[in-house]
Amino acid sequence: MAWFIGWVGVPSLVFGGIFGGGVLVGAHYPDGWIAWAVTGLAGLLGG
């Protein structure tokens, strides 16, 4: 149990929180410089 929490639970929370924070920023500030930079970079990489 401790192993699961330490190696799965907590990292999932941390990385999920980082990802979710990005989702919220992208949804609430679509015209901001962060979204502009990310979509521009994605456009360069994705074609």
Place this chain on the structure above:
Amino acid sequence: MSATRLKSLGKLAVLIGLPVAFVVGLFGAGVYVGHGHRTTILSFERDWLGLDVKVPGEPSKPPSDTAKPEPPKPEPPKPEPTATPEPAKPEPTTTPDPTPKPVEAPPKPVETPPPPAAGLPVAVAEPAPLPPELQARLGEPLKLRVKVVVDEEVFDRRSDWIDYAERHVRWASQVLLRELGVELELRGVVAWPTAWSSGQVAFADLERVGSDGADLVLGLGGRNIRTPVQAGPTTATHHATAAIAFSSDPTSPAPHLRSLLRAVTQAMGSDPVAADADPIAFSAEERRILLERKHLPFTAEVVEDAPPQPADEAALQGEN
């Protein structure tokens, strides 16, 4: 710098740089997903979490209004006949009044232009008063069916490109209704797979797009291009059937509004809106020309290789 030192620096960069790059990349992926699914996320926040957020493309109405059959469908480019015939009535009267009053409801034949539109995101000058003969022309309603084609630049930049096009058509319709008595009815929004680098390229592509029953096909180009001609050829008896509007200041809340107004008015035979004037205003002389040409048909220019035949004219009339 020695090789050992370089090696140490490299290890340090990898030790610190990789986790930082991973976190930044994860955050960026989240931003990308959030930007692309903005409508869904904001709808979830509003409907499930009860947050007070504004979902793009949907008007903010009180939750008491039920029975609104408008499911959001941003992805498939289907023709959506969005008509805006009704003036805003923010008082849903459910209690029966003993003394019913005709409150602010204008009669159906609109003789005077509607009150100044407060919902425009940029400054637009009030329409100048008209002489009586032109005032009568202004009161004659005209509904112009438009189909919007966005290029790849707009499609890539705006995840809500359909709502974006609909907003701009709605704003342009408000201005044109005040200035000319012309209302724009959006018949459909489609995306074109290339980015237009000039007006000529855009017109060549717009000719290949079917009108689907629309009077005017409007192209929205995402690049900031200044082109003097924004509409197809007009004659003394016909309007143009295609027009192009490129973006202006991308930081503006309505980057395509000015060029859209110029495109529609040029398609109708005049150019009353200056390229740079702030606020947006219609010149009196050009406005007069547009009002006089108002009810001409929107048909493609016929290339006359042979003398015109009555059958061709009848076919053109039948299309209208």
